[in-house]
Amino acid sequence: xxxxxxxxxxxxxxxxxxxxxxxxxxxxxxxxxxxxxxxxxxxxxxxxxxxxxxxxxxxxxxxxxxxxxxxxxxxxxxxxxxxxxxxxxxxxxxxxxxxxxxxxxxxxxxxxxxxxxxxxxxxxxxxxxxxxxxxxxxxxxxxxxxxxxxxxxxxxxxxxxxxxxxxxxxxxxxxxxxxxxxxxxxxxxxxxxxxxxxxxxxxxxxxxxxxxxxxxxxxxxxxxxxxxxxxxxxxxxxxxxxxxxxxxxxxxxxxxxxxxxxxxxxxxxxxxxxxxxxxxxxxxxxxxxxxxxxxxxxxxxxxxxxxxxxxxxxxxxxxxxxxxxxxxxxxxxxxxxxx
Amino acid sequence: xxxxxxxxxxxxxxxxxxxxxxxxxxxxxxxxxxxxxxxxxxxxxxxxxxxxxxxxxxxxxxxxxxxxxxxxxxxxxxxxxxxxxxxxxxxxxxxxxxxxxxxxxxxxxxxxxxxxxxxxxxxxxxxxxxxxxxxxxxxxxxxxxxxxxxxxxxxxxxxxxxxxxxxxxxxxxxxxxxxxxxxxxxxxxxxxxxxxxxxxxxxxxxxxxxxxxxxxxxxxxxxxxxxxxxxxxxxxxxxxxxxxxxxxxxxxxxxxxxxxxx
Numbered sequence: 001x002x003x004x005x006x007x008x009x010x011x012x013x014x015x016x017x018x019x020x021x022x023x024x025x026x027x028x029x030x031x032x033x034x035x036x037x038x039x040x041x042x043x044x045x046x047x048x049x050x051x052x053x054x055x056x057x058x059x060x061x062x063x064x065x066x067x068x069x070x071x072x073x074x075x076x077x078x079x080x081x082x083x084x085x086x087x088x089x090x091x092x093x094x095x096x097x098x099x100x101x102x103x104x105x106x107x108x109x110x111x112x113x114x115x116x117x118x119x120x121x122x123x124x125x126x127x128x129x130x131x132x133x134x135x136x137x138x139x140x141x142x143x144x145x146x147x148x149x150x151x152x153x154x155x156x157x158x159x160x161x162x163x164x165x166x167x168x169x170x171x172x173x174x175x176x177x178x179x180x181x182x183x184x185x186x187x188x189x190x191x192x193x194x195x196x197x198x199x200x201x202x203x204x205x206x207x208x209x210x211x212x213x214x215x216x217x218x219x220x221x222x223x224x225x226x227x228x229x230x231x232x233x234x235x236x237x238x239x240x241x242x243x244x245x246x247x248x249x250x251x252x253x254x255x256x257x258x259x260x261x262x263x264x265x266x267x268x269x270x271x272x273x274x275x276x277x278x279x280x281x282x283x284x285x286x287x288x289x290x291x292x293x294x295x296x297x298x299x300x301x302x303x304x305x306x307x308x309x310x311x312x313x314x315x316x317x318x319x320x321x322x323x324x325x326x327x328x329x330x331x332x333x334x335x336x337x338x339x
Numbered sequence: 340x341x342x343x344x345x346x347x348x349x350x351x352x353x354x355x356x357x358x359x360x361x362x363x364x365x366x367x368x369x370x371x372x373x374x375x376x377x378x379x380x381x382x383x384x385x386x387x388x389x390x391x392x393x394x395x396x397x398x399x400x401x402x403x404x405x406x407x408x409x410x411x412x413x414x415x416x417x418x419x420x421x422x423x424x425x426x427x428x429x430x431x432x433x434x435x436x437x438x439x440x441x442x443x444x445x446x447x448x449x450x451x452x453x454x455x456x457x458x459x460x461x462x463x464x465x466x467x468x469x470x471x472x473x474x475x476x477x478x479x480x481x482x483x484x485x486x487x488x489x490x491x492x493x494x495x496x497x498x499x500x501x502x503x504x505x506x507x508x509x510x511x512x513x514x515x516x517x518x519x520x521x522x523x524x525x526x527x528x529x530x531x532x533x534x535x536x537x538x539x540x541x542x543x544x545x546x547x548x549x550x551x552x553x554x555x556x557x558x559x560x561x562x563x564x565x566x567x568x569x570x571x572x573x574x575x576x577x578x579x580x581x582x583x584x585x586x587x588x589x590x591x592x593x594x595x596x597x598x599x600x601x
Contacts, residue, residue, distance in 0.1 A: 019464035198461055205441075205449040205465045206458040212438035219398065219436075220453040220506065221424040227459065 022200065030193045037185040041178050050181045051249075052293070056285050057188035058245040062262075063269040063281035064195055065238035070267070071275030072199055073231050074211030076129065078263050079136030082120075082143045083236040085258025086113055087243025089147065092160040092253040101169050109244060110237055117236035118229070125228035137260060144258045159254035164247060174248055184245050191238050196278055198234060207231055268306075271313055274320020283322045350409075351376040351546040352397075352428075352514045357406035357416070359396055366392040367403070368570035374514070379540050380548045381561035385591055389570040390550045391433065394516050398430045399423040411513065425454075429512030433519045433550075435499035436506075439492035443483050443502060446491060447474035447509055454510045477509040480539065497528050501535070508539065515539075517549035521556065529553060533560055558582065566591065 041050060062084050069075040090109040094100060100108070120139050124132055147154045155161055166174040174180045198204055206227050209217040218224050247253050256262070265288065273284020291309060295302040317324055352374040359367040366389045374380055382390050395401040397408050399420040408416040415423050438446050448466040451473045452458045460467070466474075478484040481501045486494065491502060500520060507515055520536055521529040533556050540547045551557050557564060558578040566573040566587050573591070574584045581587055 019466060023464050197464075200464055202449070202452045202457050202460040202463065202465045202467060205445065205452070208441060209438050209449055212440055213436060215400075216432075216436040216438065216506070217453075218420045219400075219424055219430060220450050220510065221421045222453050222458055223421055230459065 019200075023197075026193065026196055026200075030189050034185060034189045037189075038182050041181060047177065050177065052289065054181055054184045054245065054249050055289055056282075057184040058242045058249060059265075059269065059289065060188055060242070060282045060285040061191045061245065062239045062242035063266050063273075063285050064192060064278075065235040065242070066263075066266040067270055067275050067278075067281045068195060068198065068207070068231055068235045068238075070270055071280070072204065072211060073207040073228060074214075075125070075228060075232070076133050076267075077124075077136040077232075078133045078260070078267070079138070079140030080235065080239055080266055081260065081262030081264075082136075082140040082258055083113055083117060083239035084243040084246070084262050085143060085147070085253070085255075086116060086236075087240030088247035088253040088257045089154060089160065089243075090240075091244040092164050092247045093154070095164045095166075096160065096162070099165060099167075101167060102174065103169060106244060109240060113236050113240035114233055117233040121229045121232035121236075125225060125232055137263070140258070140260050140263060144255060144260070147255050147258055157255055160247075160252045163251045164253075166248070166251075180248060184249070187241060187245055191241055192282070195238060198231075199278055203227070203230070268310060270320065271310065272320055274323030274326075276319070276323045277326050280320050280322040284320060287321065348375050350374065351378075351411060352548075353407075353409040354397070355407040355409065357393075357396055357408065358404050359392060359401060360404060365570045367396060370406070370567075370570070370572055372565060372572070372575070374546050374548060376546055377544050378546055378563060379537070379561060380563045380565060381557045382548060382550045382565045382567060383552070383554070383557055383591070384567035384573070387569075388567040390567055391518060392570075393567065394430065394518050394550065397423075398428055398516065424510060424512075427511075427513035428516065429507035429510050429514070430516040431500070431503040431507045431518060431520065433522050435496070435503040437491045437499055437502050440490060442488050442490055443478065443494070444474065444487035446502060447478055447483075447505060450474075450506050450509045473509060473511070477505050480508070480542070481505045481535070496523060497532065500524070500532065504536075504539075508543070512545065514546045514548065515543075517547065519550050519552065521551065521553060529556065536560075 037053060040053070062080070066077065066080045069077050069080065087109055090112045091105055094105040094108055095102070098105075120136070124135050124139070127135055148157055150156070172179050172183060174183060206217070206222055209220070209222065210224055210227060214224050243257060246257060269284035269288050270281050271284070272287045273282065274280035291306060292302070295305045299305065313320065319327075350373045354370055354372040357367055357370045358365070368389075370393065382393065384390050392401065396403045396416075399415070399418055399422070402417050406416060407414045410426055410428060413426060415426055415428070438449075441449065445466075448470045449458070451470040452465070452467060455467075455470060457467055457470070475484070478487060481504065483498065483501060483505060486498060491499065494502060500522075504517065504520065517536065521532050524532060536547070536549065537560050551561075558581075562577065563575070564578060564581045565575045566581060566584075568590050574581055574587050576584070
């Protein structure tokens, strides 16, 4: 009994403050990451590098939000890209047609996304694995074809042309490349920090329980449907954020943003980077964009190269890069302790 | 009454005319039973007797065709599993139903969080301090405290079963249903498990109902036994009454009842 009590005293204090410490640590890492990214323009005049980081921000937000569904909840959505497209189009249309300040359009777009995600999610999250995957895909195609056919409103297959107006707000001028770059970085870091908080909250552990064993979770009193719907909507919001960054970057929106290939790339990124760690999708994003950019420079058959890479990760490693690193590290630490 | 006094004798769980059919098969056929507060009852019966169906009906995994499930006077028949759990009926499963990637400690803390209605909290970090004491208490009670940092998937079969029971127990249920707590265990491990169950029942003073195949175990520890056969109650009574009941001997025990059945 004394041994038990001793063990209890030992673990009680560190774990409790550990949770708080972890939060400070995450905020600290986020601040450092933002400082490093934001100071990049001071050291390099390379527009291509800054563009690369902006694209990483858009895709990184999208892919990490997809991992909230795939990795944390076990909901494999094949239609998550619809919210990326929805974000880009809603934001672009609001700015073009209403000319409101950018923060207002940003918030309004999130609200629109939440409404769509709630309706679509309410229909989808009841479905099991493959049915969930395919019905989300079906909704994606529905949104994509709506964009194509409603040409008077959305510009059809030409996309939203004529540029998105970017009025100055709070001294931030998003038509200035460096301003746009820093804003994208800020949105990425804030988005990641918020998603990290979701993943490490009590709700995040509810998601893990549902992923591992949804039936058991319901026998603990958890409303599985409601939890799934909640994470579906939350993930959609961050995907929509990614879409808005993309719309700002290209100053427009194109039907491809809402096409199923975006969802496919999201899944691909998660496979590349790994779904068992929070930053796996971020690593996957950088890898995919690097691959895309370098391979397309050397060959027009870049699809083949990407296919081979995907097969290597799926069949060879059977996990993403960061999964692999995390396992290797855990293994090394374990054997180190034994010695 | 030969039942040991384990709290008040009012009825905690009352089953009235419970019925469920699958196609033409009556899996549960007009079952009525009383489980007094603080009682320990074994449910036995041949394979396909409807034991698990009976549990599934009580816990909401299946919806009964008719009948009532009264917990402390409140009818829960046909309600959803989360609702029934929140009213105070916890259950453990025949095949340990756990969260394979969570550690023992995380599992306990997350379960308490569910019970404390904080499982949807977004703005704080897991675990919440108020979940700790209860999680700690149940881990110690079941001897899982030393394995707190082990991932559930890496636990032994016996410990996984214990973790499953711990999951039910940590919700502080009024009634605990254990579906074959000793399933898949060796003879020695079985006794250790069943001693644990009995100990829990004595310490926690809750109403426990368990399904068990091993007749030695049932006759040794259960003050009251219910025999199910083809969805009906064949007999209820003390071990002695059941042992000498001719209908039970014909249907289930055979002439030499000792030893493991099924």
